[in-house]
Amino acid sequence: MAEKKKPATSRAKRGAEVAETKTTRGGTFQASPEAKSTALKLRIVAMVLWVIAIGVEIFTIVWALLPDKPVNTWLIIGLIVLIAVLTLSGSLLWKKANRYDPASEKDKVRFFVQNQLGVIMTILAFLPLIVLIFLDKNMDGKQKGILGAVAIAVALVVGVFSYDKDAPSVEQYSVEANVVKELTGKDEVYWTKNGTAFHVCAQVPDLSRSTDIQSGSVSQAHEAGIPRLTKKWVSEATRNCGYTTEDVDRVLGSVDDVSRTLDEGQAVEESGTLEVAPEVADEDPADTDDTVPSGVEEPAVATP
Incomplete structure (x- = not known):
């Protein structure tokens, strides 16, 4: 039986603090x-x-x-x-x-x-x-x-x-713009004309099949009818866009709602507090493939 790893808490604590703060540290969106x-x-x-x-x-x-x-x-x-x-x-x-x-x-x-x-x-x-x-x-x-x-x-x-089921808000635009600027250094995202989300780089799988990739600021993406930042941005950032786990950690300390910046299932509620799931906190930035190379022992998964 594989020995259980002690859950890394740095991301979880940061995510919990971010979720509880309810402030946008990177600035509030204002329409031009x-x-x-x-x-x-x-x-x-x-x-x-x-x-x-x-x-x-x-x-x-x-x-x-x-x-x-x-x-x-x-x-x-x-x-x-x-x-x-x-x-x-x-x-x-x-x-x-x-x-x-x-x-x-x-x-x-x-x-x-x-x-x-x-x-x-x-x-x-x-x-x-x-x-x-x-x-x-x-x-x-x-x-x-x-x-x-x-x-x-x-x-x-x-x-x-x-009825607007994806009603936009100043807070949503603020969070998304702050995520993108903190991660990439600029307010620029990528999407396709009929896409359902925008991304932090153009190299993600969801865009690779399109010949009409558009780019612009977060607000321009919304103006184009794209409702939100992809919920897969954490994994896309490290797997497809060349960013490290440390880069993602830095972002998680600068936005106001961790549930808006994590993939589905990556935010868990513990004792009424929203936290980043331990398996996400333990994610190895070098592990960019879904399979483990031959001859390499698969690491134990942290138990939530």
């Missing part, structure tokens, strides 16, 4: 004047589209539902679709604006409203219409069922696409 200007323009257009959508909703209610006359099913469906297009277009533009100029998580109410305003506007654009469809006295049960079902289905689709 250009980014703020772009975000403002996008938000203005989004608000205009939402106002028009609500105007179409009011028109539909006042002109097509409330008067004592037969209701044209296809006309109402067409107006519902128009409301959906206007509302969703506004929501997508608003979400894009938040990538340029994110809110802070410190103000939880503002953070929620700013990031989920598209959902709120979807409710305002559809809920009164849906209620009045079912209360309308000029329609029979079948017509109410058809129009009500269409309106609810369309509203749900718009609401799902308006």
Whole structure:
């Protein structure tokens, strides 16, 4: 039976301290004047589209539902679709604006409203219409069922696409920028057009298959629609990008949330405290392959 190694605690302690500090030691992200200007323009257009959508909703209610006359099913469906297009277009533009100029998580109410305003506007654009469809006295049960079902289905689709499940924040941008600058010495990351994360160097496996690798700052990556720094940055830094474990250790002492900078499964909770897993703390920087060379004894794995 292999002798258990005593868990190295330097990374774990640093990771725990970093997770508990809740401060960004490397600086707080601030959107550039250009980014703020772009975000403002996008938000203005989004608000205009939402106002028009609500105007179409009011028109539909006042002109097509409330008067004592037969209701044209296809006309109402067409107006519902128009409301959906206007509302969703506004929501997508608003979400894009938040990538340029994110809110802070410190103000939880503002953070929620700013990031989920598209959902709120979807409710305002559809809920009164849906209620009045079912209360309308000029329609029979079948017509109410058809129009009500269409309106609810369309509203749900718009609401799902308006919801921002990867809502950006000042804190996230700050952590990611500080990680990258501390590790590489500059605010530069790499991604592909349809990627789901950006990376600290261009030599990582996730980018090696692409012929269209883009680069820029952390904020530019978010502006391009890339939601986050890869969760594999720790292993990529040492395995693919030429950085050492000491380089990674230095980074873990400069960011405010270790769970945002480690791979899946590399952060563990011990007695209510978030720490770097012991096997990560013991990681040998020279071990860059998944297999152990022939003739070399495989080291014992530290027990968490």
